[in-house]
Amino acid sequence: MTAPTPWSPRGDTRMIEQGDAFQPLFDRDGLLPAIVCDAKTMKTLMFAWMNDEALRLTLSTGYAHFWSRSRGKIWLKGEESGNRLSVRAARTDCDQDVLLLEVDVEGDAVACHTGARSCFYRELDLAVAPVRLKR
C-alpha cells in the first residue's frame, strides 16, 4: 500500500502564492530545484534536484534526498561520506516551484563532493575578460 501524497494538487495562482497548502510544481522531467543553505549562517551550500520520491523521502526522514540526474537514481546526500544534511526547516517560493532547505551538515560539515564546505567556493572576478574564478 502506498502512503498518501504528503502534499496537495496545484491550485490557482492565488492559492499557490498566498495559500497555506503545499502545492509543489515539478518540471517536465518531474524534477524540483532544491537550494540548500546552512541553518545557522544561511549561506548557500549546494543546489540539486528532487523528484517526487526524493521529496517524499526528505519529508519523511528529515534527511535531504535528491535525484541524481547523472546516475539516474535517488541519492541520500552524505550516505557514503557521512556528511548527511539534517533538515531544520524547509521553505518554498511564491510559485512553489523551488524548495529551500535549511540544514545542519553532519560529519565533517562538508557539503561539496570536492571536499569544500560549500559548492560555491569560487567567486567570479568580473574585472577581467574573460571572467576568471578566484577562491
Added chain:
Amino acid sequence: MTAPTPWSPRGDTRMIEQGDAFQPLFDRDGLLPAIVCDAKTMKTLMFAWMNDEALRLTLSTGYAHFWSRSRGKIWLKGEESGNRLSVRAARTDCDQDVLLLEVDVEGDAVACHTGARSCFYRELDLAVAPVRLKR
C-alpha cells in the same frame, strides 16, 4: 560587431571543478539556474533562470537580468518596481552549472513580485499531513 563571450568554453572535470576559468554550463533549453541572496544577510531571496544574453547583461551592467520562461523574454529584475538587484558578488558551484548572486536590493528592498522581501516567505509545517505552509 558582437562583443567577445565573457566566459570560456567547457573544459574537463578537473578544469571545471578546480580551475580558474569561468566555464558555465547552460541546460538543453540554454538556461542556467541562478540563486539570488542578500549580500548582507546571505539569506536566499529568489531563484530564476538566465540564458546567454541575460548572463552577459548581468556581467556587463552589474544588475541581475534573467530569462522569463513565462513571457519568453529578457527581464531586468526591478525594471518596473525599481527594486533592481545590484550584484555585489557572483559565485558558481563545483560543476559550474549554477550561479549564486549576492545582491543589494534597491528601492523598497523587496525581491518578490508579491511584495515580500524574499520569495521564500513560507515555511513548510512538516508536523501535519498533507504538509501545510506557515508564514
